[in-house]
Amino acid sequence: MRKLLLFSTVLLVGIIFIARLFYLQIYNQTAYNLFEDNAIRKVYDYPKRGYVYDRNGILLVANQPSYDVMVIPREVEPLDTLEFCELLKITKEDFTRLYDKAYHYSPRLPSVFVPQLSKKDYAILQEKMRKFEGFYIQKRSLRDYQTSIGANVLGDIGEVNNAIIAKQPYYKMGDLIGKQGVEISYEEELRGVKGIKFIQKDRFNRNIGPYKDGIYDTLPQPGKDITITIDSKLQEYGELLMKHKRGGIIAIEPSSGEILTMISSPTYNPNLLVGRNRSKNFTKLYLDTLAKPLYDRGLQAMYPPGSPFKVINALIGLQEGVVTPRDRFTCNHGYSYGNRKMGCHGHSGISDMDIGIYKSCNSYFANVYRRIIDKYETPAQGMDVWSNHVKSFGLGDYLGYDLRIGQPGKIPDASTYDRAYGKKRWYTTFTLSNAIGQGEVLTTPIQLANMAAAIGNRGYFYTPHIIKKIENDTIDSKYLTLHNTTIDKVHFEPVIQGMFDVYNKGTAQTLQVPGIEICGKTGTAENFTKIDGVKTQLTDHSIFVAFAPKDDPKIAIAVFVENGYWGSRFAGRIASLMIEKYLKGTISRTDMENWILTHSLENEYSKPYSGKPFQINGHTTLQVIENYRDKPDSNNDITIPQTWNP
């Protein structure tokens, strides 16, 4: 028995140890991952971010180097502080404070000492840098916008946050990622792939050498340059026209779906969101909750389209065979149904389709709309047929363009009214506002522009997109796929004639541009806001939809000006100017241009927040800007409205 004590103890210890080792090395063990090994330093080599060009090859976004002065406190040797401070343009106190801060963070690890030197300071400092042990210069790459326009399209880049890192392990703390615009849509193409070096370090965090002689190291792959569909000249002109107004302009090339301009006003200079002041400026823009410069009105503003929507009803009426272009309806300053009446503006007489469109007669379209719905046994069936036709124009849902923000809009169908009133408990007249683009219909400017493109194309469209070319790559095939509407080609001509007559003898008669056959449609949308919890009506939005030239459209456009009152007043003028600028390159209607540039809506926007009672629409006076040409370009500053009260 006595022989067994040591014998069994040895065996027991052996078993316990193997069990412990099993626990440490097998059980309590996730697969070895080089990236999680903190004995290996991962050094990233960032490739050049791709450039962004406009459709005519004009460089819009490039990169600029930025130089940070770094410090490793432990390696700092006694230095001529006075000279060093002079070079860095800091005081002796700053030096002490920054050094202490860096030392407090870590004596062994590098900290940023002075961030983002100017190129000039860098040039001077670089030559003397070797005199200052423990300091070195680290180069970083920032975006360099060659233009002050298109902030909403070009977007910006910023440091990744923890949520992104958790979802996309490619990104590490401090990496830059697209935050808005094409920077985010084409992030993967633009950024390239960063290279990585694995470096063995010791327990004092010092580098010893490459891990396994660098067999796992990779080289960076440079980012791809992209060409976007924006015409920067047109974009610039549009932004100029939209100054002192709020709203959006979307112009599309109908034959391809390429977005020619995408304007949201007010906007800002994209250079504001670069470098040291990005965060400060972004906060300022973000906090401007009245003008909302970060809100893209071209993509996100969702409103009842008003009259431009009427042409869709005309097309559906023709397609369904319930009306011919010659059918006439009487208008008695409105359309009466039951004991109610849908008003119409001051024209009188009998309208056929052409007159209905160019005079924008509400009664005419109320009749057409009723015929469409009532063609079927129940209003529900009719409603669904109507809804399908409308949706085939890309309305009522996300269009699928390649920018990350947007709104679906809204096109009602039978279920919409079933939910509101109950099944079979509603009639066509309940939905009559749809006839004139009010009621349950909501659209965004880009949807309207796309609708105009589809009409101009006589029945088809390409999904609008911002990407034109990617270096050594192809663009998504969905942007090259044709979408047909449910309307046959033959039905478009009478409607297009009506839209052409809007310019010839209708609501846009004064907006004609010599030498260009423009088809358009004005729109005016009532709108409301809540002020201190009270629903208040504001001046109508001015809307205009157009394409030109009539027979071979090169541009389709939707303009939307908040509180601009009637359609041809602001939106119509701007649309005509944009079309002329794009097709001719010069402006012949300088009178119209002058009018737009000298008229501001700022007082209209500040009115509701002035605290005083105010009037809308016809009872307002326009604000005129004198000597606008002498005023400095305010686009480089953030304009905070007078009423803005933080």
Next chain:
Amino acid sequence: MHRENIGLRFDWITIILFLILVGFGWLNIMSASHMGDITNYFDMDQPYGKQLMFIMMTLALIVIILSIEAKFYERFASVIYLVSLISLAGLFVFGKNVNGATSWYGIGGMTLQPSEFAKFATSLAVAKHISDLQTNLKFLKDQLKTIAIIFIPALLILLQNDAGSTIVYASFFFVFYREGIQQIYLIIGVIIMLLSVLSLKFGVLPTSLFSALVILGLYFYKRKKQASILMPLTILALCIGFSFAVRNFYDHVLKPHQKDRISLWLRLEKDPDKLEQMKRTILYNLNESEKAISSGGLTGKGFLQGTRTTGKFVPEQHTDYIFSTVGEEWGFAGTTMVVVLFVALILRILYLAESQKSQFSRVYGYCVASILFVHFTINTGMVMGLIPTVGIPLPFFSYGGSGLWGFTILLFIFIKLDSNKINEW
């Protein structure tokens, strides 16, 4: 007597196990100590180069040990023991202080650590004394004499501030038990360990209550007629007294770093600031060691490929923490192999010891097995976080000439004795 085939009489299983451990140990020392590329295995500026030289010298040493007449070791046991004691005592005058312990002689550029040689000397003396016909371990007088043989070198080493090496002398308990001391010592030993841990972990009062519950419970449960209650009460008093003593020893006698190791092991420290401070000192070593072992997984990262080993994340990795290199680079396969090799070596020595005809050889063999076992248990147990930190090397594995030679002499004297067993009668 035949003089031929002398080679066959050596126990080649033991020798092969020894060679594998030394060879594998050297590979790991190389991994743990190399800086950059290895160009010269005999680079005397690097631990692995020096260790290779130590190993060569060890082989010469083995030849010498094996060619000396077996009887020499028994006959000169006392002399060797005395020389060893003198060399230990001499440290107080000529010793060189390294890391707070005065355990080294500096000879030229080399250092020698006599405590590593005292182990085999003490083993010889213990074997000689126990195998003396006049010694009977059942008697207290002989027990005290034997303990004195161990106590003198242990005390000298403790006075030189090398508490780790002192603990090793506890391994002789296994020898005494095998050679016939009373069962009660084993029981007392176990109770002492249990009481120590309980007192430190839960405090004196709970330990006392627990002891009272157990002792009085046993007394009333197994009560024989007329059994006095005086006996259990005395035992209880001793237990409580011991508990107090342990507590006071811990609080007032132990040095702060020793206290930290125990408090860490028993998870006594609750103060976050203190824990934070420990994390950077003693717990740091342990954490890094466990992390290195853990990161090896099943098959390890490969020889010379351990990232934490290459980065020198584990302090003292080529000496006391060498096992963590095995863990990182050779994985569970490697560590298990090392554990199995040690267990096999120790069991083989035990088996051989039991088969000895002479009591001297048997006792000595037992001493060898016990010392190797205690070293192995404490070292690997510490590196994998099962046992409080005690700075003693892993036999045959850790870097260091004195340690390697001490263990080699210890083992090969036994192999020589074993080879001579057919000459015994």
